[in-house]
Amino acid sequence: MSSTRDIDALIELMAKLPGLGPRSARRAVLHLIRKRALLLTPLSDLMQTVAVTARECLNCGNVGTADVCDICTSEKRANGELCVVEDVADLWAMERSGVFKGRYHVLGGTLSALDAIGPQELRIPRLVDRIDTEGVSEVILALNATIDGQTTAHYIADQLEGRVRLTSLAQGVPIGGELDYLDDGTITAAMQARKSI
Amino acid sequence: MSSTRDIDALIELMAKLPGLGPRSARRAVLHLIRKRALLLTPLSDLMQTVAVTARECLNCGNVGTADVCDICTSEKRANGELCVVEDVADLWAMERSGVFKGRYHVLGGTLSALDAIGPQELRIPRLVDRIDTEGVSEVILALNATIDGQTTAHYIADQLEGRVRLTSLAQGVPIGGELDYLDDGTITAAMQARKSI
Structure with a gap:
């Protein structure tokens, strides 16, 4: 060269x-x-x-430049809603949409027996703690609609059952989506969750 | 955010x-x-x-960390062949192929009346100088096969005519290329330049 x-x-x-x-x-x-x-x-x-x-927020796992991130320190965002995401990139995507006004919890991945990733590696114990200490009334599971994401969502739902209201993102036709280009699974989910207009 | x-x-x-x-x-x-x-x-x-x-070689325009680049200082590469390319990226591509053992001259673009890029902007006067001072016997025009590249090649050929042997890269079917996917121009060029086997 x-x-x-x-x-x-x-x-x-x-x-x-x-x-x-x-x-x-x-x-x-x-x-x-x-x-x-x-x-x-x-x-x-x-x-x-x-x-x-740059460091990870000690509370939620978001990436920022403070020990505890802006979202976790803002009193305005302590509305009892906690959105659980896999990754910081997912948190940023949610923030860009501007639709969610509560706090986040970043797992840092998904459960995976093959890769030896268990609940301890995923900040799940910390999530369970936060339910009580922050007075969370609703946990929104915004995990990716992949096998691993859904497995992790099921595990977390089991852990938190009865302690808090649990919700997940709606599944269906994306905005601007054309039926002809959608996979069967999405069409099935959209049909099953159809709503009256 | x-x-x-x-x-x-x-x-x-x-x-x-x-x-x-x-x-x-x-x-x-x-x-x-x-x-x-x-x-x-x-x-x-x-x-x-x-x-x-990082700096441009004062002689040929290659990017390196010395005032005059390794290729220009190497006596081994003073074989009388000078390869003219548009851009440093093209020089690097030629070097990766390892087929050329002479020296280079990087124009830094192509002639363009619209963008007010004339011969002075393109290190063409420096190219003319090098023919004499470095005892160049052959100038290989390795410019891109685009309209601008070929216009520039014609201009340089005019400037150097009679002073040195002028050649350009062969045009034809690329290695691994399938006729069905080639454009008409390439097939025409390959047919016109056909060779006996």
């Missing part, structure tokens, strides 16, 4: 990011070098900052 | 990289935060280094 050691090493590291392969990493690095002042230097500085400040 | 200012800013900057949009930038940043020691810190350090050391 004609490019020297540091540049090659940078390309190699960039290629490890999800969504980037060797070719797009090379393109990204050339772009960064061309936009040095506008992109490369600020990006490097911000990464340095985030590497020091 | 629940994530705090620095993390949001990092996502915004990452989304400016070619090949990444807002969604993949969020995924990449979460991945970086999870792999802090393995990925985020080394990446930030390397970017800082590259921001300081």
Whole structure:
């Protein structure tokens, strides 16, 4: 290779990011070098900052820069509703929709016997604690509609049964969805949960 | 948003990289935060280094960490062959193939009347100089097979006519290519340049 050691090493590291392969990493690095002042230097500085400040919220598992995140400290969001999600990315997706005004609990994955991930690894004991300490009246299970997600939802429902109101996200036709492109499972779920208009 | 200012800013900057949009930038940043020691810190350090050391070779325009790149300083590559490419990415692609043993000249783009890019903007005067000073015997025009690339190739060929042997890359069926999926232009070029076996 004609490019020297540091540049090659940078390309190699960039290629490890999800969504980037060797070719797009090379393109990204050339772009960064061309936009040095506008992109490369600020990006490097911000990464340095985030590497020091980013941490998981001790209460809910959200990623932020404080020991306890904004949502957990905000009194406005202590409305008794607790939304359980698999991952921080799911929490961010919920927040973008702006529809939920309560607090979150990030499991950090799903139960998996194969990968030896049990309730202890998933912040489930912490979830059970929070029901009492935060006076939660409703737990909304917003887990992914995958086998693993639903298995985990069933386990959590078993643990919390009788202690709190349990709900899950509705399943059906997504907004803008065309029936012709939907799978059988979604159509079946939408038909079974049909509502009067 | 629940994530705090620095993390949001990092996502915004990452989304400016070619090949990444807002969604993949969020995924990449979460991945970086999870792999802090393995990925985020080394990446930030390397970017800082590259921001300081990366520069264009004063002779050929290749990107490296020295004022004159390895290829231009290597006596082994002074074999009289000079390969003209549009972009550093093209030079890297040629080097990966390992087929070319001479030196390069990176134009940094193509001629474009609309974008006011003339020969002066493209390191073409420097190319003309190099023919004499480096004792070049053959110039291989490895420009992209696009309208702009071919226009630029014609201009350079005009400038250098009679002074040096001029060649261009062969056009035809790519290795592994299926005729059914090739465009008419490629099939026409391959037929016209057919060779006896």
